[in-house]
Amino acid sequence: MPDRIRLDGRIAVVTGAAGVIGSATIGLLAERGARIVAVDRKREELEAAINALPSSAEALAVVADVTEEDEVADYVRAAVDRFGSVDVFYNNAGIEGEVKPITRYSLEAFRKVIDVNVVGVFLGLKHVLPVMLKQNRGSIINTASIAGLVGSPQIAVYSASKHAVIGLTKSAAWECTGTDVRVNCVCPGLIDSRMLSAILDGRKAGNAPTPPEKIVERIPARRLGLASEVASIVAFLASDEASYVSGSAYTVDGGRTAA
């Protein structure tokens, strides 16, 4: 018995693959034996993420914008053409958007966050589910956030978008009734990353009540999380070890929302 979850031969499509969490996840999934289709809108960063994979990894990079339906259909088609199926789909691309109170949030900025975080996740589900339902197997993991479970000042739109991701996840799980297709989401907490820094910097400028240095005092683990710790849960949910897990929202937050 291997002492780690293995994903040998599985075909894993990962969006937002050039980002902090996405690149850590393609690294771990490849290490566990999966073949990778890495999707992001940033070409150079995507190439860098692919180049950082273990030399034994089989990987395909697809530059695509997850908000454009044609491009979503294309990345799914590219995965099937190259590898024959999609076994794992990590629907992860997302943006934090502007960091400011609702009263100062423009409608344009609101729509941009919803477009990437909700429409992008919806389109991914819309185009990957038919492939998985046809083959009667597969595991989808969407990236929500603890901001999808509780409110969060100055990122209300981001929080609303992540609540929507949880709703899409649970509903999609129901739509896979009677099949071996599972749909879950991860809810990362405060992960040491560019996105967290952008949110904390934005709040500092807006004089939010909680100073950034006090943040870890409100986390039972007393530290920020690592992208690799999110990737571990994604690998678990992707695997047969999670065969009875569907419709769940897995927190990876060091206990931050345990109260």
Ligand SMILES: NC(=O)c1ccc[n+]([C@@H]2O[C@H](COP(=O)([O-])OP(=O)(O)OC[C@H]3O[C@@H](n4cnc5c(N)ncnc54)[C@H](O)[C@@H]3O)[C@@H](O)[C@H]2O)c1
């Ligand atoms: N970092 C955190 O603390 C944290 C916490 C909770 C949830 N999350 C979520 O985790 C996911 C990954 O976040 P991250 O920290 O790696 O952020 P990141 O900014 O490092 O990575 C996000 C990636 O998504 C890509 N992307 C954005 N819009 C896209 C689009 N329209 N089409 C294609 N690609 C697009 C970006 O180019 C980037 O490479 C996001 O959904 C984020 O909301 C992050």
